[in-house]
Amino acid sequence: MSVGEYIYKNLGQIIEYCNQVPDELNNLLDIKKSKELFNLNYAFFIETKNINENDNKKSPARYIRDSYKINDKEVRITNDWYPRNIPYFNKYLSDRGLSPVIERDVNDNTERNKKSPSKIVTLRENSRYKGNAIGNAQNLLIRNILSNLGDESFNENDWIETKKYFGDKCAYCDNSTEELVMEHAIPINKEKLGEHRIGNLVPACNKCNKNKGDKDYREFLGENINAIRKIDEYMESKNYTPLEDDNYIKALLKIAYEEVSIIADRYIKILNFEQQQIKTEEKND
Secondary structure, eight states: OOHHHHHHHTHHHHHHHHHHSHHHHHHHTOHHHHHHHHOOSSOSEEEGGGOOTTOGGGOGGGBOSOOEEETTEEEEEBOOOOGGGHHHHHHHHHHTTOOOOOOTTSSOOHHHHHHSOOOOOOOOTTOOTTOOOHHHHHHHHHHHHHHSOSSOOOOHHHHHHHHHHTTTSOTTTOOOSSOEEEEESSOSSTTTOOOSSGGGEEEEEHHHHHHHTTOOHHHHHTTOHHHHHHHHHHHHHTTOOOOTTOHHHHHHHHHHHHHHHHHHHHHHHHHHHHHHHHHHHHHHO
């Protein structure tokens, strides 16, 4: 289920809630309140009469075509939904006693992966135990690209200020007794598209750093909305905008990832061919 599908599946009970609590609609029509409640950049709802092509915040491109009748007002819901909004959305439902539909496959493919058959590993002709896997080089290239995008610079003092922002505590568990390490809130890989920017760096204790692994900070923190909000606010203070929804960059990185394997195979074949030629000539001599 995509993020948008998940939101729209729960929309009916939100509309019903607004019909029962009329003042709630005013919150969802307000941009600032929608930012606070859902971490949205646009109002959750907009009255259709207020749609304005000349106003980015009210542009029809930011709202779905379907309209809904709530308290005698005709409204549309924003289409500006991303994985980062899900924890906020779930808390909104929970705070109002609403039960969300199962969040399967939203941010997480765990269930699908559990049901998937075991992957069949095809060994290369010269497969060698504990050899240097091509995946290591592919992942290193992606990390290198994502770590050097843009022209941002930061130093040790910036990192010290970041730790102070989080009270010199772990950004995930609020622990201050362990040594803090530099942690990427959004992992640097071709799926998550995290970057090595100051806005994506948070202090973490060794335990959280290890347990988080390749998870996005929102996946790792789950229902800990206060910790999520603190990291969101920190990112915003550093003008850090995650690339996670940039399909263009994702596509380019996929090509780069695959090209590493192609280039490696090409030169392996060239060198193996030349070595075989030398061996043949030596044998003939």
